[in-house]
Amino acid sequence: xxxxxxxxxxxxxxRTGRDIETAVEAGADAVGFVFAPGSPRTVDAATARALxxxxxxxxxxxxxxxxxxxxxxxxxxxxxxxxGVQLHGEEGPEDFAALRAEGRTLLRATAExxxxxxxxxxxxxxxxxxxxxxxxxxxxxxxxxxAPEGHWLLAGGLNPGNVGQALAxxxxxxxxxxxxxxxxxxxxxxxLIRAFIEAARGTRR
Numbered sequence: 001x002x003x004x005x006x007x008x009x010x011x012x013x014x015r016t017g018r019d020i021e022t023a024v025e026a027g028a029d030a031v032g033f034v035f036a037p038g039s040p041r042t043v044d045a046a047t048a049r050a051l052x053x054x055x056x057x058x059x060x061x062x063x064x065x066x067x068x069x070x071x072x073x074x075x076x077x078x079x080x081x082x083x084g085v086q087l088h089g090e091e092g093p094e095d096f097a098a099l100r101a102e103g104r105t106l107l108r109a110t111a112e113x114x115x116x117x118x119x120x121x122x123x124x125x126x127x128x129x130x131x132x133x134x135x136x137x138x139x140x141x142x143x144x145x146x147a148p149e150g151h152w153l154l155a156g157g158l159n160p161g162n163v164g165q166a167l168a169x170x171x172x173x174x175x176x177x178x179x180x181x182x183x184x185x186x187x188x189x190x191x192l193i194r195a196f197i198e199a200a201r202g203t204r205r
Contacts, residue, residue: 006173007167007200007201008029008153009027009029009175009176009197009200009201010029010030010060010062010153010174010176010177011032011177011193011196011197012064012178013032013034013039013041013179013182013186013188014032014041014051015041015051016051016188017051018188019188019190019193022188024054024056026193026198027197027201028059028193028197029059030059030084031051031059031061032062032176033047033048033051033052033062033064033080033082034064035063035065035068035076035080036065036066036088040186045075045079045080048080048082049079049080052080052081060083060084061081061084062082062083062086062107063076063080063082063084063085064086064109065086065088066087066089067088067089070098073085073087073099074099077099077102077104082104083105084104084106085099085104085106086107086108086126087107087109088109088126092120093120093121096108096120096121100121105124107122108120108125109127109128110126110127111127114127114148115149116148117150118150123151124151124152124153124174125148125150125151125152126152126155126176127155128156128176140154140156140166140169140170147170147172152172153172153176154170154174154176155176155177158180158196159180159192159196160180160192160198163175163177163180163196163199163200164202167200175200177196180192181193181195181196
């Protein structure tokens with residue numbers, strides 16, 4: 001069984017300095033800024049740059065995109081200074097290849113079954129619910145669920161109360177959470193962020 005320190009935790013949809021401070025102090029491995037339009041968590045590049053400046057080098061900063069062109073992704077990534085890019089949409093291997101030269105960590109988010117991380121050239125794979133950001137879980141506990149090979153993160157409907165069960169059931173390399181650590185839609189709760197990370201870290205002792 002993987003050591004507790006190896007559970008990779010990404011807290012996504014951060015919008016304030018307090019969000020960043022809480023996530024970093026609690027032990028998050030990555031923080032995400034949503035650039036996809038239409039979300040209550042969306043921030044502009046200038047805000048993300050200011051927040052990213054508060055993040056230590058050992059914590060990965062990730063820009064989250066959905067259905068946006070490579071040109072738009074590249075522009076937001078450059079303007080915000082994020083070190084990782086997460087694509088969640090209909091992007092293909094060619095899109096990941098186009099961004100590979102930038103030297104950023106690439107994350108592929110999908111609701112489809114995937115055999116292994118890296119099929120599209122991504123560094124990390126994120127398995128999400130069909131309606132990302134909604135807080136609605138998908139059936140990761142199904143008997144026929146097969147975990148992908150490699151570095152993959154479980155997302156979709158996770159919260160402090162179920163993340164331990166989810167990790168135990170799936171053997172996920174890491175987890176990603178957004179709505180599950182909010183006191184209201186789009187507003188993070190420091191208490192829930194800390195509780196989530198503590199619960200995830202406690203699953204493999």
